[in-house]
Amino acid sequence: DTGVSQNPRHKITKRGQNVTFRCDPISEHNRLYWYRQTLGQGPEFLTYFQNEAQLEKSRLLSDRFSAERPKGSFSTLEIQRTEQGDSAMYLCASSLGRLAGSYEQYFGPGTRLTVT
């Protein structure tokens, strides 16, 4: 399978714990995006990377959130001191970007986070 993959698919954690999610984009896609989706809503942009550089963060991304993309390959999203309001589906997407003239985004299956 050469699509976007995310792990874990589901995560249940207690309030105050730290969690980390991983996203593996489509090979050779230089852009990687993180979105968050709550029930009944469309996904909302969190942050994006071009290769290993994190170029933009939404104001939705509080100081408790951090994302990395070492070597421009996979990416991790960490949430520290989780709160119940962090419960959501976290979606990762990738695209080829400007060099290929295509910003079409391909999404992974998501990680469902439940904070109890």
Add this chain to the structure above:
Amino acid sequence: KQEVTQIPAALSVPEGENLVLNCSFTDSAIYNLQWFRQDPGKGLTSLLLIQSSQREQTSGRLNASLDKSSGRSTLYIAASQPGDSATYLCAGGSNSNSGYALNFGKGTSLLVTP
């Protein structure tokens, strides 16, 4: 910020009907518009992408149109099937968005009954 609205929020049709889903957006600097399908508890599947220079795209029973001047896009589904039941999301990528990140509508929940 690009605002995207989808109407209707929910739709139920009998199998075989043709149907239209509507999407409107506020930023005329839209670069592209993507339509996605989302099954319950799942990720997003890209259905069609329309570049700003295009007016429509077709894939099988699906046809999507884009009218930048009026800020509207439609997704036409021909001869609907129960397997088409899902939530359909439209999203606009704009030059004013960071890295052409997508702004999504809330989606239209479609139920096709046998």
